[in-house]
Amino acid sequence: MRELLKCHEDLASRRPEDPAVIYRCEPHAGLVLTWADLCERAEQIRATLLAGGARSHCVSALVLNDHPDLIPTLLALWQLDSPPVLLDPQWGGRLTASILAHSTPVFRVDLVPSVTVTPLNRDTPSDVPADAVFIGYTSGSTGDPKAIVFTHERLYDGTLGNVSASLRLRGTRPSRLARSMRMSGSGVINLHHTWGAVLGACVVVLPELTVETARGYWSRLEENRIDQTFLVPQLVELVNRFSQDRDATVPGPLCFTGSAPLSPRTQERFQRRFGLPLFNAYGLSETSSAAFFGHLGDDGLATIRIGVPERVAARLRDAAGRIVEGPGEGEIELAGDQVFGGYYRNSAATAETLVDGWLRTGDIARRDGAGIHQLVGRSKDAVMKGSYAIYLTEVEEAAAAHPDVLEAAAVPLRLADSTEDIGCLVRLVDGSTAAADAILGWLRDALGARRAPCRVVLTAEPLPRGGQDKLVRPAVMARWDDLPNVPRTLRGSWETSGAGR
Known part of the structure; x- marks a missing residue:
């Protein structure tokens, strides 16, 4: 129990002066927090929370920010046994309200401008x-x-797989992990700070990767002696396009990507230009951490394949519902100590996804005779937009709440840079003069820019529906693909974009 809290406390005891988090981004550039600093600040924050009305043994909410008090606040909430619902400040108001209504936290913690407590559902x-x-x-x-x-138990177990992969692929234990993405949710925490804590490695928080900051990416890694990075494919593409060349005389870091489908073209361009393997990791929130960590080819570079499972059991189930023995193709199912126990307060979704202890991922893979897996598609109605899994129904519900919208259908898109996004077909109520841009702006306000669709298209025709009035997804995507001057849907794009190395 509480393995991650014990991990931090053990590091504070054994290595109190070693750096745990180093900030190289404004407004905290130059700040160094040791393992002892994190635990000492956690005690101070714990007292602040209690004085502000926080309670122990209850669900809380935490608004995420790139702030030095983030990790100490998590430690303090763990001490109180008041685990937080993680809230991204860039979510729209409607989405945040829906999550708070479902989770009913007793209090909310904000980090900016200082640690404060707001009672919610006392x-x-x-x-x-x-x-x-x-x-x-x-x-x-x-x-x-x-x-x-x-x-704690599942996340710690999953992170042991991360550590195993780091040691196996690098040969030595990494000591400095770079974080170059915004603090937005559990994935960013687990792929950097949790991984770092179980490794006993320092996390260096660099400027968020953008078009403007990508140019100096490699020089920042070299200056800070980074020996492991994790970038989602969208950020890999920024590095490919806008960064300066890497100094090949300096040993490079161990490079992972994941959290969204990786284009073979993006991986090939990265490896060819920078001379480093880019390992294609795979996992879901439901597996607590990554479960596969890529595959190294005979030429010393990574292939597009996700490899073999590190610490979970994996099997494939074909379209007829049979377990695939040996080489073959089917939906990935995973089991093991790091696999979640079910969705919070949603028994129906749990019953559909977790069957006899096996997680039905919704992702389709092909396995060869050596047991090496390659992703070939997705069966779930979800899109990986950056590091977010966004369900099409989530967008449709938000659109349907607009007073001028009669019905809406979201479609998964593959953009020109091989990243995924969402489009939305909207039919308006009779007599409405609302413009597509107005509907799009409303969705951005409701969902937040990162979860909203990139394009809204108005249609006068009823949307294709089948039994029980459910949307017929293939027909919706076919209608979208018939439109002029729009990004294409994901139909068949896994196979047509190239099989990779």
């Missing part, structure tokens, strides 16, 4: 999940909210 009984680290939502849909309870 009279609501709180069914705090046992051994919980935090609660992360993969979908804020009001009709089908999906939240993962990350427990």
Whole structure:
């Protein structure tokens, strides 16, 4: 129990003066927090929380910010046994309200401008999940909210797989991990700070990767002696396009990517230009951490394949529902100590996704005779936009709440840079003169820019529906693909974009 809290406390005891987090981005550039600093500040924040009205043994909420008090606040909440629901400040108001209504936290913690407590549902009984680290939502849909309870035991076990992969692929233990992405959710925490804590490695927080900052990416890694990085494919593409060349005389870091489908072209361009393997990791929030960490080819560079599972059991189930023995293709199912125990307060979704202890991922893979896996598609109605899993129904619900919208259908898109996004077909109520841009702006306000679709197209025709009035997804995508001057849908794009190395 509380393995991650014990991990931090053990590092503070054994290596109190070693750096745990170094900030190289404004407004905190130059700040160094040691392992002892994190735990000492956690005690101070714990007292502040209690004085502000926080309670122990209940669900809380934490607004995420790139602030030095983030990790100490998590430690303090773990000490109180008040695991937080993680809130991204860039979410829209409707999405945040939906998540708070579903999770009913007793209090909310803000980090900016200072640690403050706001009471929320003091009279609501709180069914705090046992051994919980935090609660992360993969979908804020009001009709089908999906939240993962990350427990200390499962997350620690999954992160041991991360550590094993670091040691196996690098040969030595990394000591400095770079974080170059915004603090937005559980994935960013787990792929950097949790990985670093279990490794006993320092996390260096660099400027967020953008078009403007990508140029100096490699020089920042070299200056800070970084020996491991993790970038989502969209950020890899920024480095490919806008960074200066890497100094090939300086040993390079161990490079991972994941959290969204990787284009073979993006991987090939990265490896050819910078001379480093880019390992294609794979996992879901439901597996607490990554489960596969890529595959090294005979030429010393990584292939597009995700490799073999590190610490989980994996099997494939074909379209007929049979377990695939040996080489073959089917939906990936995973089991093991790091696999979640079910969605928070959503037994129906749990029953559909977790069957006899096996997680149905919704992702399709092909396995060769050596047991090496390659992703070839996705069966779920979800899109990986950056590091977010966004369900099409979530966008449709938000659109349907607009007073001028009669019906809406979201479609998964593949953009020109091989990243994924969402389009939305909208039919207006009779007599409405609302413009597509107005609907799009409304969706951005409701969902936040990162979860909203990139394009809204108005249609006068009824949307294709089948039994029980459900949208017929293939027909919706076919209609979208018939439109002029729009990004193409994901139909068949896994196979047509190239098989990779």
